[in-house]
Amino acid sequence: MAEITYYTAEGLEKLKQELHQLKTVGRAAIAKAIAEARDKGDLSENAEYDAAKDAQGHHESRIAKLSEVLANARLIDESKLDASKVLALSIVKLKNLKNGMLMTYQLVSETEADLKAGKISVKSPIAQGLLGKSVGDKTQIEVPAGTIELEILEISR
Numbered sequence: 001m002a003e004i005t006y007y008t009a010e011g012l013e014k015l016k017q018e019l020h021q022l023k024t025v026g027r028a029a030i031a032k033a034i035a036e037a038r039d040k041g042d043l044s045e046n047a048e049y050d051a052a053k054d055a056q057g058h059h060e061s062r063i064a065k066l067s068e069v070l071a072n073a074r075l076i077d078e079s080k081l082d083a084s085k086v087l088a089l090s091i092v093k094l095k096n097l098k099n100g101m102l103m104t105y106q107l108v109s110e111t112e113a114d115l116k117a118g119k120i121s122v123k124s125p126i127a128q129g130l131l132g133k134s135v136g137d138k139t140q141i142e143v144p145a146g147t148i149e150l151e152i153l154e155i156s157r
């Protein structure tokens with residue numbers, strides 16, 4: 001059974017746009033590449049044709065995967081989320097207790113994660129260590145670089 005994932009309206013819209021792009025523009029480009037390669041003669045010795053067919057297989061695989069993700073995607077109504085504890089889509093302001101550094105992250109689905117934009121996957125070690133915690137809680141989290149101790153300063157939506 002496929003895993004249900006939760007998305008913001010923005011994240012869900014990006015997935016839908018990508019799927020639409022793959023099904024329209026992407027498929028047309030691959031069909032054109034296959035037709036051009038086919039026109040070049042003997043298919044048994046045509047590397048261009050083989051490459052185009054491989055690209056088509058990868059493309060259709062991506063479409064199938066995105067379709068499955070969208071079928072199991074759920075939109076989170078952010079207005080109904082409890083801001084007293086860290087949940088998916090929470091925006092969390094943290095303080096690293098070792099070096100005093102302040103950080104702000106939003107916990108999002110894996111496909112929406114973008115560290116540069118301050119969005120981390122709910123499946124990441126940091127997010128896993130924060131889920132269910134409240135403002136003022138301190139938590140130690142195992143990350144690849146070792147153990148970090150964080151204090152939750154603020155939770156918002």
